[in-house]
Amino acid sequence: MRSYAQFCPVARALDIVGERWALLIVRELLIGPRRFTDLRDGLPGIASNLLADRLRSLERAGIIERSELPPPAASTVYRVTERGRGLVPVIVELAVWGAPLLESGRGEDHFFGRWMTLLEVAVFRGVSTAGVAPLLVELRVDGEAARLDIREDGVQIALDAVGPADVVFIADGETAARILMRDIEVDDAVAQGLAEVIGEPDAAGRLRTLIGRVDGFRSSTA
Amino acid sequence: MRSYAQFCPVARALDIVGERWALLIVRELLIGPRRFTDLRDGLPGIASNLLADRLRSLERAGIIERSELPPPAASTVYRVTERGRGLVPVIVELAVWGAPLLESGRGEDHFFGRWMTLLEVAVFRGVSTAGVAPLLVELRVDGEAARLDIREDGVQIALDAVGPADVVFIADGETAARILMRDIEVDDAVAQGLAEVIGEPDAAGRLRTLIGRVDGFRSSTA
DNA sequence: CTGCATCCGCTTCGATACTG
């Protein structure tokens, strides 16, 4: 392990999660537990030996752990530990800072709908949920579903939510990004057939209210 | 430039600041403007060509900018832009997450007192400054001075502070780290001759109050 | 002296192939 050898909290953190792919592996596992192959498929371009290396070092650092699923599904599953979950603020702040970089569009880049979940958490960070919470939102972006738990004290990924959500939001990746960055209004996107909001009128309205409270990132950047 | 080629705010952020040394260069420049040689000296182990490469790519990304000092001091100075200053939350969250990693002690690691400034900002993040602010603190850690601006709305690095501070805190690096992580009390450190707090009794008391409000990191980690 | 560029040995990465 190559170290910066600095007595500095930032440098020591980067010694562990600063290597290529490390934080993206954590990102994937923050959204939910994954098997080796799932991770490889979800991180296009990573070499399998490199993934194995990273999983080992992240495990040694106490950030992730592996568990064997009982038969008949006998398989290895990776998940984040509590220490690993402590990286949420780091990743969210990176998402906040990186959000304006999505303006240039998707282009040829890879995309999975679940990545917008982090953008949601990032974009709703600091936004008041008063009058909106509690609300369980299901996001279906590019066919991939994730859930957001809107609570009085903030918004977070709902990892262990079961049952139906209060409201379902459906869109493709670029539309979701544009909505979150206030490049387009929810209602306009729906009117143009780019997005769909399904649920009780009250719940759907509360989701729109929340999105409406987002400031948008475009003004905050160069 | 190697890219992850993912339409994800985290991945796009890491495309820019995820390379080795990049965030540490920003860390240095967040503390204050620096010349090329200062940066190289402050980042032990970095190759000069690599530093030049990084400075170029960070400049292209709009994170830093170079300016020529007028004669007779004719020299190039690097400083962060507003966009670069937007990385403060990322670096502070990294410092928060990495703070427990300082527990193992300094060992053979390099150290500059200014690095504790970030730990201070990290550790005071979220701590109420009520009854303490406004307060201008000068930190002299391992002979290097930095200033903290304690305000009602939080604590930040005082980049352009002039004049005398309200209170001066003097310690070596490890003692400063131990105090901030609540491994030792300020008063005990002072009693043991490890630290010194100079200033009006009222101002010094307010600094102690603020430090006393810190929860400490040891419990929050594995 | 500062701000690099060049060269070189070493490490890491990426792609592919292969195995229990």
Next chain:
DNA sequence: CAGTATCGAAGCGGATGCAG
């Protein structure tokens, strides 16, 4: 499915050189 093995390419670290 969950990795390991291999190998060329790219990146890094250290030393040196050099122009302004």
